[in-house]
Amino acid sequence: MTKDSLRDDTTSPPDGLPSDVPLRILVVDDDEDARRALVSGLRSIGYEGRSAADGLEAWEMLEREPADVILADWRMPRMDGIELCRRTRASGRGYTYFMFVTSYADREHLLAGLEAGADAYQTKPVDLDELATRLGVARRVISAHRRLVAENAALRVDSQRAHADARVDALTQVPNRLSLEEALRVSWSHAKRYGHRYSLAICDIDNFKAFNDRHGHLVGDEVLRQVAATVRYTLRDGDSLFRYGGEEFVVVLPEQLLADAVIAVERIRSAVEGLEVAGVGGAITISFGVAELDPTQDDSPEDCLRRADAALYRAKAEGRNRVATDRPPGS
Template identity: 45%
Template sequence: MKVLIAEDDTVTRRILQLGLNRLGHECLPTSDGREAWETFLEDPDIEVVISDRMMPGMDGIELCCRVRRTPRESYTYFIFITALSERDELLEGFEAGADDYLTKPLDQQQLRARLLTASRVTELHGRLYEQKRQLERLNRELWASARQDPLTRLGNRLRLREDLDHLLSNVDRYGHGYCAMLCDIDNFKDYNDYYGHLAGDKVLQRVGDTIASSLRRGDRAYRYGGEEFLITLPEQTLETAATVAERLRKSVENLGIVHEARDGQKLVTISIGLSELNPQSDKSAENMLREADQALYEAKRRGKNCIMVSSVHRL
């Protein structure tokens, strides 16, 4: 282990250093509390601190309190050195956060026993910390998977509801506007009936990947339901969002996925409905989504593979 010594008495410090080296530990000797504190801050690998209680500048109690207040990934085992006459004052040291103590004159067997205990305690804390990290990682993964569509890896309805609340707060607080883009794969039921659901799932995945690759920073995409996808576009007007929508429409068409069950164009395409929510309007997110859905319906009615905005002007 790496052991920091804080001891102003030269003889005691030297005895400790020799004993630690003999036991195979790495030793960092310092001559007072302030030097020990600076060394502790500079070296995150220190596992044990052995400190005299009374030192000039910064005493051992203050050093122990500072060590305990300093967050670290690993636990630091703190041992006080005390004279037999000072044993009644040990309680103050333990209240400050000390784990153990050594008495003067120093004994090699006593030192070895204290360090064996320190090794077990720090190892236990290390295992607990690693378990905590793994648990936190699993919790993050569970949180993310609960908000992700398993097929397309886009956000699901739960994530959409949470993100809409955040976007609405930005509209109210900062005056930010945004657009919604509702996309639907044209004649998808016919594709499923003709090619089978496994092939249909692959189409959903490819369209989802195409949508994900088209997003700017801040944009969010969700599987809205079935073959429908929703994209939120912060800081966009209907005009600029229409440019994004047209680029996405072409990207899906350019995938070249054959759709033999479809009349006319024998490719998989999407239709898109656009709507806008800005600080000047008093409509809700639900109204915005309803307008996007109505625009999408109009795009379907007008021949599919096209874009409509909520004002029902074809683009």
């Protein structure tokens, strides 16, 4: 940690209002003498301020450059202090510390001012000690508000990241089973609405358990990563890969009849067959079970996955490194 960052940490919270950043102050009063007196009073206690002659002029200035603190008179032509206060509160800009500086010393005005959204209320003539203290409070309020806004933004980013992380398999970096379930829900409603068909393929690495037992889990993990990368690389646009669990992956092939899907996964199977992974002596191969989903029949993604899984079982039984379907393609 550098000396500077250490100082920043102790003097001001991150994303708050650092103590060396001046407050942007706007003085609003239709009485020119009062306005000047307040600006020079501010200067005598170490603050600079802009000024406006009424609420409307102040509002126009604020639209060009916001203020941290507004010190406003009550009665002014065109737009009075109460209206300026209400507009400031409704503006949705960053927090502005709003303080009335008025000759109305009665309780009714004080309460009405706070009711309109003011943070503080000071009567003329201005007591500069009190004003200096108020501005210290203003800095704390603004700083806390900015910190909160920054923390909320960071939380939103964190939660978006967590949402994405929860849907990606950490080992292979392909979308996981949760992501598959969401994708199937979407394609299912799409398929039903438009009568589109699609195919699902389950893929399993042949003899994976033997790799793990013989070469250890690190090599097994590398096999999973490389198979996933190869399948992903070989997919056609629009097709997507998911890690289903263990050494099983699912490929979703939208708008593809069984015969087309078989051609697509046959190409993937053949690409994996050429794969060489360091530490693995023999060839790595995969088997596929493919099924087509028919939204016009009493079918569902779950049933389709079950049929693909049964076909996969047959591909394994018939000797592995092959593609099997739940029914003859083209039938």
